[in-house]
Amino acid sequence: MTEAQAEAQWELGKLVHDLDMQCYARMRDWVAGLGLTVAQASALREMTGPMTMRELAGRMSCEPSNATVVVDNLEGHRLIERRPHPTDRRAKQLVLTPEGTEQRARVLKVLAEEPLFAGLTQDEQDALQGLLKRALSRAEILQA
Numbered sequence: 001m002t003e004a005q006a007e008a009q010w011e012l013g014k015l016v017h018d019l020d021m022q023c024y025a026r027m028r029d030w031v032a033g034l035g036l037t038v039a040q041a042s043a044l045r046e047m048t049g050p051m052t053m054r055e056l057a058g059r060m061s062c063e064p065s066n067a068t069v070v071v072d073n074l075e076g077h078r079l080i081e082r083r084p085h086p087t088d089r090r091a092k093q094l095v096l097t098p099e100g101t102e103q104r105a106r107v108l109k110v111l112a113e114e115p116l117f118a119g120l121t122q123d124e125q126d127a128l129q130g131l132l133k134r135a136l137s138r139a140e141i142l143q144a
Contacts, residue, residue, distance in 0.1 A: 027041070031107065034106055044074070044079065050083075051094055077099075078099055080095065080096060080097065080100050
């Protein structure tokens with residue numbers, strides 16, 4: 001790799017990092033108005049039905065222990081309940097409470113009303129999403 005290529009790689013990484021930081025800051029501001037953290041809003045968004053902690057953690061792209069902290073807090077606010085799993089007596093199933101379902105709807109409404117990439121056309125957003133997924137997939141292959 002030439003010095004120019006190395007510099008270009010560094011700049012691309014910096015741009016992705018800066019984008020991530022700006023997106024996170026905007027999301028933090030939006031969900032703070034709902035009394036949530038970004039992690040809590042993420043958990044509510046991912047709760048599309050009953051699921052285990054491991055399933056939720058996978059959807060949130062975090063370790064189950066980290067998801068547990070988030071779920072503990074949401075459970076304390078009566079937004080999520082832990083129930084016995086119907087087929088695995090060792091596991092618990094996470095289920096939104098009626099209040100959790102309402103809060104999830106508010107989270108989705110905020111995301112719909114204030115899209116992160118409103119300055120890009122839908123085609124540009126689709127292209128960016130495709131490129132980022134491809135880059136992540138390649139990074140996972142290289143780490144294996």
